[in-house]
Amino acid sequence: MAEQFYGQFGEDRLLADMFRDGGAGVCVDVGANDGVTGSVSLYFERIGWRCVLVEPNPxxxxxxxxxxxxxxxEGAASAARGTTTLMLAEGADLSHAxxxxxxxxxxxxxxxGLTVREVAVATAPLDEILEQAGVAPGEIAFVSIDVEGHEAAVLAGFNLARWRPRVLIIEDNSIFFGNGLRGLLERQGYVRFRRTGVNDWYAAxxxxxxxERPEQAYRTSMVRARGLMIRRNLSDRLLALPGVGGAIGHVLRSLRGQSSD
Structure with missing residues (x-):
């Protein structure tokens, strides 16, 4: 029976090849969405891995x-324990993204062209969430972080020196200059080695x-991925056009959803 993968840009397929000989492991999916659409972790749950899912949208x-x-x-991984307001986008298919x-x-x-519903959600450092889940330091194979601009706060609550995940996959929607996380992660012993779609990959x-040459490998994969980001930037500009942005947004969200299937 053929394996079924779900990742938006093939991340789970690449990870499966990477960890195929290591047996069942542990993975962490921060911004787990609905658990199926574009999921990086569903494939691994189905082959017996332990997964930790974090999602604030009720x-x-x-x-x-x-x-x-x-x-x-059920809440947001962040720098500290507390509560915050989730701006929940509504009004079209896949608007929650x-x-x-x-x-x-x-x-x-x-x-x-979307509406906003405010929802109060809990926040907690990823360190505490992993403790609640019974994860032990050193057993995490990969962590995926897709949190619409909140990545730095997630990392502020995540002690990499303690947990030492082998791979970090972090969304970066910037066009040319990055989201500022490269230097932070390099100081903690992680280097970029791949880019898929809007995601940067880091390894210890x-x-x-x-x-052997992670930065060279990153640059090669980045060229194609940045082309995707430029196209998305152009689509965002179209979304901002008065009167037609909402209609264009509906079409673009539909196309992005199809690319995730």
Whole structure:
């Protein structure tokens, strides 16, 4: 029976090849969405891995409980324990994909012709979430972080020296200059070695998964991926056009959804 993968840009297929000979492992999916669409972790759950899922959207959490068997933290991974407001985008298919807890999210969502529903959500450092899930330091194969601009805050609550995941996959929607995380992660012993779509891949320095020349490998994969980002930037400009942005947004979200299937 053929293997079934779900990742938006083939991340789970690449990870499966990377860790194929290591047996069942542990993975962490921060911004788990509905647990199926574009999921980096679903394939691994189905082959017996332990997965930790983090998702603040209560509607998506309801589906996660139906579709997935893994540990779920309903809330946002962040720098500290507390509560915050999730700007939940509504009004079109797949609109939830641009929901965010970042300042200024409301205006960005409305520019796309969508409405905003405010939802109070819990926050907790990823360190605490992993402890709740019973994860032990050193056993995490990979962590995927897709949190619509909140990546730095997630890393602020995640002690890499303690947990030492082998691979980090972090969304970066910037065009040319990066999201500012490269230097932070290099100081903690992680180097970039691959880019898929809008995601940068990091590995612990010296780990075989990064290859012998990680930065060279990153540059090669980055060229194609940045082309995708330029196209997305152009689409965002179209979304901001008065009167037609909402209609264009509906078409683009539909196309992005199809690319995730």
């Amino acid at each position: 509607d998506l959490c309801a589906r996660l409980r139906r579709e997935r068997a893994s540990f779920l933290f 641009v929901s965010s807890i970042e300042p200024g999210a409301r205006d960005g969502i409305r520019r796309q 320095r010296g780990d075989a998964v990064a290859g």
